Amino acid sequence: MGTILIVDDSRTMRKVLAASLKEAGHYIIGNAGNGQEALDLLKNLSPDLPDLITLDITMPEMDGIETLKRIRAEYPGQKVVMVSAAGQKDKIMEALKFGAVDFIKKPYDPDEAMETFKKILG
Amino acid sequence: MFDRILADYLVEKGKLGPEALEKIFELQARKRVRLGMIAQSENLMTPEQIEEINKLQSLTDKRFGDLAVEKGYLTDSQVSRLLTLQGNGFLSFVQSAVDLKYMNMNDVVEALNDFQQDNGYTLTDMDNLKSCDIDRIVPIYLYDLPGYAKELIGVAVRTLSRLVDYHVYIERPYTSDKLVTENLCYQASVGDFNLLLALSGEEPTLIQTAIGFAGEQYIDDLDDALDSICELINCINGIFATDISHRFINIDMLAPHYKTGPSVINAEDIINIPLHLFDKPVTLTVLLSDNYTVE
Numbered sequence: 286m287g288t289i290l291i292v293d294d295s296r297t298m299r300k301v302l303a304a305s306l307k308e309a310g311h312y313i314i315g316n317a318g319n320g321q322e323a324l325d326l327l328k329n330l331s332p333d334l335p336d337l338i339t340l341d342i343t344m345p346e347m348d349g350i351e352t353l354k355r356i357r358a359e360y361p362g363q364k365v366v367m368v369s370a371a372g373q374k375d376k377i378m379e380a381l382k383f384g385a386v387d388f389i390k391k392p393y394d395p396d397e398a399m400e401t402f403k404k405i406l407g
Numbered sequence: 408m409f410d411r412i413l414a415d416y417l418v419e420k421g422k423l424g425p426e427a428l429e430k431i432f433e434l435q436a437r438k439r440v441r442l443g444m445i446a447q448s449e450n451l452m453t454p455e456q457i458e459e460i461n462k463l464q465s466l467t468d469k470r471f472g473d474l475a476v477e478k479g480y481l482t483d484s485q486v487s488r489l490l491t492l493q494g495n496g497f498l499s500f501v502q503s504a505v506d507l508k509y510m511n512m513n514d515v516v517e518a519l520n521d522f523q524q525d526n527g528y529t530l531t532d533m534d535n536l537k538s539c540d541i542d543r544i545v546p547i548y549l550y551d552l553p554g555y556a557k558e559l560i561g562v563a564v565r566t567l568s569r570l571v572d573y574h575v576y577i578e579r580p581y582t583s584d585k586l587v588t589e590n591l592c593y594q595a596s597v598g599d600f601n602l603l604l605a606l607s608g609e610e611p612t613l614i615q616t617a618i619g620f621a622g623e624q625y626i627d628d629l630d631d632a633l634d635s636i637c638e639l640i641n642c643i644n645g646i647f648a649t650d651i652s653h654r655f656i657n658i659d660m661l662a663p664h665y666k667t668g669p670s671v672i673n674a675e676d677i678i679n680i681p682l683h684l685f686d687k688p689v690t691l692t693v694l695l696s697d698n699y700t701v702e
């Protein structure tokens with residue numbers, strides 16, 4: 286159970302992820318379509334930050350890695366899970382180095398994704 | 408895949424009408440059984456094992472049989488026996504056409520000979536086509552394309568077959584300096600070489616494609632459809648990037664984009680592959696360069 290901010294440039298992917306998160310009993314505190322929007326949202330929410338942010342890697346303007354760095358600089362304790370397509374192993378390694386707690390893969394396997402969220406949020 | 412290719416040929420030659428075709432496809436669909444079900448009915452795998460492999464399959468570019476072998480649930484020879492039991496699309500198509508009395512076996516043999524001669528195919532080509540194995544069929548259509556294009560198109564067709572429409576099929580590609588199309592979804596990748604992959608087509612077909620990929624409940628309009636096809640393209644490029652990274656060749660995918668309505672790509676040597684999804688035409692486009700404009 287937790288509050289979650291979804292960051293993904295694809296609105297269908299946001300819908301898909303939100304549906305399975307809600308079904309698992311989590312609360313979607315917000316949706317952002319790019320990194321800047323995510324940072325703005327966090328500023329508004331602060332100090333009531335989400336329990337977890339899901340952060341897509343491939344986004345226009347500010348990609349997931351850059352967004353992650355800024356989030357972690359501003360809110361050092363913030364938990365972030367990266368969302369990636371296949372073929373982004375280097376990016377995932379980089380994200381983990383910069384403090385992401387875990388990652389999930391697109392297209393989503395709902396069971397596996399929920400397993401990951403349960404591990405982090407309890 | 409060859410069932411669809413042959414069906415098109417038979418319609419074009421006036422040997423089958425569209426209504427007959429619909430009835431044949433219907434009967435064929437009722438006959439096709441999933442490999443997992445056959446494995447279960449042969450007492451080779453438990454339902455839990457099948458469930459596990461189905462899940463794994465949704466995450467990788469691998470086939471049911473290969474995954475089951477990797478997990479130690481089946482041996483290679485068991486898989487090939489199951490595949491024989493399952494039959495292939497070509498055989499079940501012919502069987503259905505004959506059962507429904509639209510053709511007899513002599514007609515089929517004659518049609519296959521004509522098809523072979525009209526296309527200049529060798530006996531090996533014909534064997535590959537009849538196998539209905541995507542990995543054996545796609546190269547026949549792409550033989551004169553650059554290596555990366557061939558490999559990427561192979562991944563694309565396999566992924567479309569797995570995630571969107573099992574009956575996807577391909578036509579001969581053509582190159583052009585301009586692609587005039589509509590509803591264009593595209594993604595560039597940059598790195599050791601540069602790449603553009605695009606999918607475009609008419610609204611109803613793309614909506615059906617998006618529903619096949621993401622699920623009906625998530626696709627309300629054309630924007631949703633193109634948005635999710637962008638993710639599908641991202642997924643294809645991701646699998647391709649993983650494959651080539653094993654050979655120490657690296658590319659990074661940039662954010663995908665889409666354009667609704669009339670769209671044009673300008674570039675040199677655009678490779679266009681006419682594909683059929685849900686038996687309707689779409690265009691898959693590959694460009695091995697970052698020198699292009701979209702309008």
Ligand SMILES: [Mg+2]
Pocket residue numbers: 293294295341342343344662
């Ligand atoms: Mg994205």
